[in-house]
Amino acid sequence: MIMKRFIPEIFRGLISDGISNAKKYLAEVETRFVKNEKSKIGTLLTKLVLMKYKNKGSIREYIMKMSNVVSKLRTLKFEISDDLLVHLALIFLSSHFGQFKVSYNCQKDKWSLNELISHCVQEEERLKQDKTESAHVATKDKKSDQTKDNKDATMTTNKK
Known part of the structure; x- marks a missing residue:
């Protein structure tokens, strides 16, 4: 499980808690902020x-x-x-x-x-x-x- 203390609060609600891998988590964050x-x-x-x-x-x-x-x-x-x-x-x-x-x-x-x-x-x-x-x-x-x-x-x- 990713340590919540390193993740800013603003991002915590966007991504599901079930992601345990840092790479998967970062990939998920990236999809939310892809340039249009x-x-x-x-x-x-x-x-x-x-x-x-x-x-x-x-x-x-x-x-x-x-x-x-x-x-x-x-x-x-x-x-x-x-x-x-x-x-x-x-x-x-x-x-x-x-x-x-x-x-x-x-x-x-x-x-x-x-x-x-x-x-x-x-x-x-x-x-x-x-x-x-x-x-x-x-x-x-x-x-x-x-x-x-x-x-x-x-x-x-x-x-x-």
């Missing part, structure tokens, strides 16, 4: 489906996080193909990548995950350059508008 793989899969799938790139951080890190969730699902014997992962990553990209998504959909070839990362990083850099250029243009236009407004105000004052 279905709930873990559900949690990981929810995490994957709710991952949306919000233009914060690196696009490479975003796709790698998605890939990490998929690899955790695979360890639970829940298979998600690389093709599906590529499509999910594209779907969850922000609207800034709209032209990029259309470009991918018009191609006959499918990209691997590494190709997707490479192309996304290039597109991210292009978008950053466009944003910087448009910011410079906006700044120049703003100054010229202010100068024009000041000239109009001066002319109006002079006419009075």
